Amino acid sequence: MKTDFLIVGGGIAGLTTAIALKKIGIHAILAEASPEIRAVGAGLALAANAMQALRQIGISEAVIPLGRELKAFTIYDQKGKPISKTNTDPANSRFGISNFTIHRAALHSALLARLDAGQVLTGKRSKDIAEEGDAYRVDFEDGSSITAENVIVAEGIHSPIRKKLLPTSKIRYAGYTCWRGITDNPSLQIEETSETWGAKGRFGVTPLANGQVYWYACINSPHANSTLKDWGKKELMEVFKDFHTPIPQVLSATRPERIIWNDILDLEPIDRFAFGRIVLVGDAAHATTPNMGQGACMAIEDAAVLASCLSKNTDVAEAFSAFEKRRLKRTHNIVKTSWTLGKVAQWENSLLRAIRDKAFRMIPAKQRQKQIEALYAVDLG
Template identity: 40%
Template sequence: MGVSSGAGSGAGSGAGTSARAIIIGGGIGGVTAGIALQQAGIDVIMLERAEELQEVGSGLPLWTNALSALQKLGLAEAIEAIGIPATAVKVSNWRGGILADLRSEDLFKELGTISTVVHRAELLAALLNAFDQEKVQLGATCVGFRQDTEHVYARLAGGQELAADLLIGADGLHSTIRAQLFGAQKPTYAGYTCWRGVADIDSTGLGTWTWGKGYQFGITPMTNDRAYWFAQRYTPEGMQDKECGRKCEVLELFNDWHDPIPRVIQATKEEHILRNDVYEQKHLRHWSHGRVTLLGDAAHAMTPNLGQGACLAIEDAIVLATCLKTTSDVVSALKLYETLRIRRTYSIAQFARLMGWVVQLGNPLVSGIRDGIAKRIPEEVLSKSLMWILEYKTPDLRPGDVQNPGQEVQKRSIVRPETLKL
């Protein structure tokens, strides 16, 4: 069954239905949702408040779960063209002492695909190439919505209203749609700030993740001659950049850390370094009401410690499209969608928060104990601790592949391990 425009109808009209969706937000999650919905036979209008569709200039890890999802949208070759596989990550202390050596060929040998780091702007461009860009309205700020039993209406800043069968809030951390659905909630400051950069450097062998005392630093090859890096430290909320600039500040913080960290920072142009305080949103027990739902950071903004934010938004998009394609009406489809997604995203958000705490332990004695324990944990055990996240498979959107999306996704979803019950 496909989506029908009537909220209470018992049968849909197939994948070629005239159902229409409005997506608020033209970021990675929103555009992926647009592609997935179009492939499911649903008409899409995307509203983006910016005058130009663009992403910030930094790297983005696409883990196996996201790569698998993008492959189902026919985007495997496009992703291969803009990134290179991550083959190994050495976990070390700030002096360079090895705590673990994680090799992707071992970690992902059962999964069929491996991790790839891409430039966010290049990923968005690849996604837009697969989306009907005539369906995008730029400079369109959605200030709210209203709905009845038959339709939902997006209200624009100029007073115009657009009608559709469903509305998807993919409008990020400070989501207007989330605020109207569940009340305005100030994001929670995680306690640390994050610098991100892209260095022009030979990236061979630069896969490192360094744990410090209140700090962490990670480097991942993005192309043969570019490397993505990030740095985090505990700091009061809202601290301003130093007068000397971000590059100067990061060098001051990490100049005595092991090679290649100072070298990678030196190889980064000032304008290629971004900084933002890290926030997460309060867990929601529901994402949907009537014909309106949330996706990506609007639904489950989390800390970046597992690199899963965009990956989960991509998963959301395909699960949502599959539910709409195979469920009898919009309201039921959105309820199924949130049922399938909330537990998984909540578990990963908790795990990401835990990892940030462990990696950035500030007490020298406790962080030393942490490092000693990490050295003694078999690398296979460390790798397997991520499998419950990475082996998740979204359902296929091809006709006939998914008769019951709930059964399909639940069968493949791995419940979070007991160690996460803090």
């Protein structure tokens, strides 16, 4: 099989990129590793920067009804005393669009619906990539191959293609592991998005559309801790039993089968995204810890920026190089800041936690607002 543009990976980065390219007249074939494209995870944030990118590629209006507006984010201590509160609503007045939370499955469905029949191939897990004349041949584990003039690698943090292009690229374990879940909200009546920093870990709560609540729980642990593989609702309720309301109630209301677990990883910042007519996007380029809620947002930004670069450059290699120049600094900053924030939030020492909480409480609201608006001010071209 031959094509002009091949996107390897059908997650948020790959799907959004295919839509963005379609808008500028580029038809890309998308090859996804799984037998079917489906969401893995629970909820996620679409901050104003991501919403601006979705608006630029023409799909924000399709996504907005599926989400829930996020106007503020509060960090609490274990007893429920506020550590900091950030008002995200001014993003609407400055950028003309709000922040949203959304179920990952709803976002995937909305993105997939914008692509043409036959544009997405499933069961195509990449194995290798090689130059073949003036093109590239991507080999898949099922024994098939696709030859493409241009390749966009969107296959996530464990990308085999990135590993071949950058053999020394390093996936890092953040030092803490995470459980995520979805439960129904009507009985809980949770309206606020929050995160609680306690002695034994962190717990985040995010209301979603359709009467649901997304939550996550992080505790410090060795990497790939086999003792945690059988942990579920009972064990989490024991760890977080002394956390303030509604955390124990959220856990109690969650069905055990709706809880998923994984270690938190990121990709140590790399210095290249573009390799001739091959380019890395999304988690394949800059996987980040979730502490800033920017993983999916950065992938969506990538799609809009890459389409902008391709619309301005007839030479694809030059467009990919321009994309790299526009994205390296911003994504590096996000990865590094998120990594540091996660380390600080996971402190267990009581003295350090007291100093941290006091320092966060002393940050002026205007300074927090300035920081959040700088995050949302993305260059989409």
